[in-house]
Amino acid sequence: MNLLSLNDVTMQFGGVVAVNNLSLTVKKGEIVSLIGPNGAGKSTVFNVITGVYAPTNGVVSFDGEKMIENYPKGKMKRLYAGENREKYTKIMLKRPDEITKLGIARTFQNIRLFRSMTVFENVLTAMHVRRTSNVFSAVFRINHKEEAGMREKSAALLKSIGLEQLQNMPASSLSYGKQRQLEIVRALATGPKLLLLDEPAAGMNPQESEELAEFILKIRSRYELTILLIEHHMDMVMGISDKIYVVDFGKLLASGTPEEIQQNQAVIDAYLGGAEDG
Numbered sequence: 487m488n489l490l491s492l493n494d495v496t497m498q499f500g501g502v503v504a505v506n507n508l509s510l511t512v513k514k515g516e517i518v519s520l521i522g523p524n525g526a527g528k529s530t531v532f533n534v535i536t537g538v539y540a541p542t543n544g545v546v547s548f549d550g551e552k553m554i555e556n557y558p559k560g561k562m563k564r565l566y567a568g569e570n571r572e573k574y575t576k577i578m579l580k581r582p583d584e585i586t587k588l589g590i591a592r593t594f595q596n597i598r599l600f601r602s603m604t605v606f607e608n609v610l611t612a613m614h615v616r617r618t619s620n621v622f623s624a625v626f627r628i629n630h631k632e633e634a635g636m637r638e639k640s641a642a643l644l645k646s647i648g649l650e651q652l653q654n655m656p657a658s659s660l661s662y663g664k665q666r667q668l669e670i671v672r673a674l675a676t677g678p679k680l681l682l683l684d685e686p687a688a689g690m691n692p693q694e695s696e697e698l699a700e701f702i703l704k705i706r707s708r709y710e711l712t713i714l715l716i717e718h719h720m721d722m723v724m725g726i727s728d729k730i731y732v733v734d735f736g737k738l739l740a741s742g743t744p745e746e747i748q749q750n751q752a753v754i755d756a757y758l759g760g761a762e763d764g
């Protein structure tokens with residue numbers, strides 16, 4: 487069963503078509519990678535799935551239901567995110583916090599931890615987000631029982647991941663690899679079915695990226711996750727992916743198993759042949 491599907495998704499920014507008529511599917515339990523050269527449109531795909539941008543065209547379905555849908559007509563070919571949204575009527579959009587509640591969590595290319603907070607506090611704040619999108623009520627309207635429950639869940643999550651011995655350390659004191667793991671744990675705290683990882687191995691050496699690959703496989707089975715991954719480290723992509731989509735200039739260039747992609751001449755010419763990590 488498909489947990490996520492994109493049908494004919496286009497995202498246009500002024501004259502730049504960042505994502506061009508892209509369709510893809512992610513089955514329940516799979517690890518699917520989205521690869522392609524810098525600027526190919528990969529992060530934009532994540533931003534569409536998570537409701538940051540309203541797509542110019544297309545449908546995003548999640549867990550058996552249409553989640554985002556837009557078919558612009560005539561002069562409304564260009565649809566921009568943000569304040570212009572309301573101008574366009576034939577659309578179904580969701581806010582990022584609504585999408586989080588449906589069961590989609592993500593990490594970002596740049597680490598976004600609360601650096602001076604402890605590991606535990608970082609996870610706890612992510613639990614609060616799961617409960618409400620409103621920071622005020624997250625902080626002030628929470629009752630003691632709820633707070634205690636969240637603390638218990640945060641501790642249990644850190645324990646099950648094997649990070650409990652680090653829980654009282656400030657996030658900034660963790661190694662780079664552990665900070666990346668903590669980011670993923672924060673995403674898990676929102677209780678996702680689908681986890682979107684945007685270049686989680688960026689800046690890692692081969693040993694760190696190998697550890698991260700093991701970590702991703704571990705959490706996939708432990709939390710019954712489905713994972714969509716953007717990554718430039720090809721060893722990791724080829725090692726853990728069930729399926730790979732290759733995009734170039736926003737368009738789908740190829741899709742298939744790691745073996746199929748490695749042998750695909752168009753992919754080798756456009757990307758794998760000359761690509762270096764990063």
Ligand SMILES: Nc1ncnc2c1ncn2[C@@H]1O[C@H](COP(=O)(O)OP(=O)(O)OP(=O)(O)O)[C@@H](O)[C@H]1O
Pocket residue numbers: 499502503504522523524525526527528529530531
């Ligand atoms: N908010 C925006 N406004 C205008 N152009 C944008 C915006 N976001 C992305 N783009 C453009 O869309 C194209 C795709 O960018 P995107 O960041 O999705 O690529 P990417 O494949 O994730 O690249 P990288 O591997 O470098 O992260 C680029 O040309 C980029 O400049």
